[in-house]
Ligand code: ADP
């Protein structure tokens with residue numbers, strides 16, 4: 456089976472670097488999306504948060520992957536003021552707890568990490584699919600990854616499918632009316648706009664695919 460490609464601390468560091476680079480590249484777009492249905496800070500929040508994460512991980516002193524995710528999560532909570540900071544912060548911390556102190560992890564364990572991250576977002580934010588939030592991108596990604604890994608797909612292909620599912624979920628937020636977060640205050644006026652948090656979530660899943668496919 457080729458699904459058993461081993462990932463480790465370097466995979467997490469690479470993932471966080473890839474997120475930092477992609478939210479920075481898309482910062483203005485994320486700001487525009489949030490300006491339309493929120494307060495226009497999402498690109499700034501994500502850039503500030505993941506820049507701090509990369510710095511924190513660079514000084515980590517050889518932590519195992521689960522502990523790196525915990526450190527990344529705590530860093531997001533302490534550096535990001537908007538809703539996305541606590542939500543992604545608790546997501547990464549929950550994902551990290553799945554791995555404990557183990558030095559490496561495989562595809563099925565990566566599914567468990569992302570499933571724990573999703574559960575934590577839903578628990579904290581009380582959003583479900585269709586509420587026009589980051590859940591609309593993260594949940595299809597987790598479900599697709601789980602299904603593709605279970606079907607025996609190689610991890611890079613499974614992650615590519617998961618990232619495509621997140622991107623489809625992101626686009627599917629456009630016609631929805633927001634039921635959670637700041638955008639929900641707009642009621643029907645939130646319809647016709649892509650959710651900023653679903654958009655950054657699609658970037659985060661795509662970043663994971665790149666980190667696993669070509670670790671730097
Ligand atoms: P804020 O709304 O506090 O300014 P951000 O702009 O950084 O925070 O993030 C906004 C994004 O956070 C939204 O686009 C949405 O995807 C996500 N979000 C907001 N509230 C929730 C929630 N309760 N559950 C899940 N995601 C949420």
Ligand code: MG
Nearest residue numbers: 493494496497
């Ligand atoms: Mg905002």
